Amino acid sequence: ISPCGQYGTTIATDLAHNLNAKPRYVRNALAHDRLAVQSFQTDDARTFHDLIPDIPIGILDADRPTDTELTELSQWADQINPQHTVTDQALVDRIHQLGMTTNVWTVDEPGAIRKMTTLGVDGIITDYPQTLTQRG
Template structure:
């Protein structure tokens, strides 16, 4: 992708984000900083559930972020961890199946799990959604989507299956990201019209090469300096940084002129 094409994609994405109608008017949006709900409004509801995504919309988020993994029968489900243990009751439902890796279970088996009680009794009965279910539940809310493909090396072909599902089920602003930059290069080949984000903090000297296929560099906020943000911008890319929940940190990142802040508390960012 040439620099002019990348710049056009960035401009279109930010224009659409600035015009999103969901939630209260937020200073972050007026300043051109996208409010990205990390796994949904995950400080207030169980992460990577449809309830957390819908709550993020009500709290003033511009985008919701989610994590995609693959089951044994190649269904795409939303789960951050390699295993199901932290955020479901898998240990009690399937006690003999440690270490409870997502890839060791079928979708039918995962549908039996409670993905809400660990967070609070009010969320009992929440389920692990498929990617399709989440996309179809959210595609008319006005929110954009930041989709992370988790550990693609564990799920050969997940880039292609994710691209197929996005074409089938999603409408609206979209960025796909991963810590696996080779997988993102491959995804860019499958859906060159979709902006790609690279999680991590590449050295400034690597930015020109990465800009050949990526539209975002998305580092942890503790790695950021104003100079690094400027270097990324100089190569026609955006910066979406994670995971900031403290208003003091959010204000500092805004002063750095980041393009998006990924937060568990989209309500806090919306109020700043």
């Protein structure tokens, strides 16, 4: 992990420090399933997980993760959140088989939203959430 600040801290350790300073907020947010940390940087996500293992971790990925990567990530990550364009039924099924959930991103077209829904994804990251409630 490369240092981000002049004192050798990383974004993961800074975030963990700030959240640890607010234990009541963290307890309340976790009790209501309103807190998770996501990152494209697997090393930072792992560092954060090691510091605060109770907070769910999501790994964002623009590329399709390999089965080896998925298996390794399932040892400590809670979510695999791939770009929707690399997501298919086999990937969703494998993520679920390994005990993780999946939230696909960034799904803005109604047809793509419907497709992801039929695959059984656990969540959809979109710039247009109103699309999810429209009938059509």
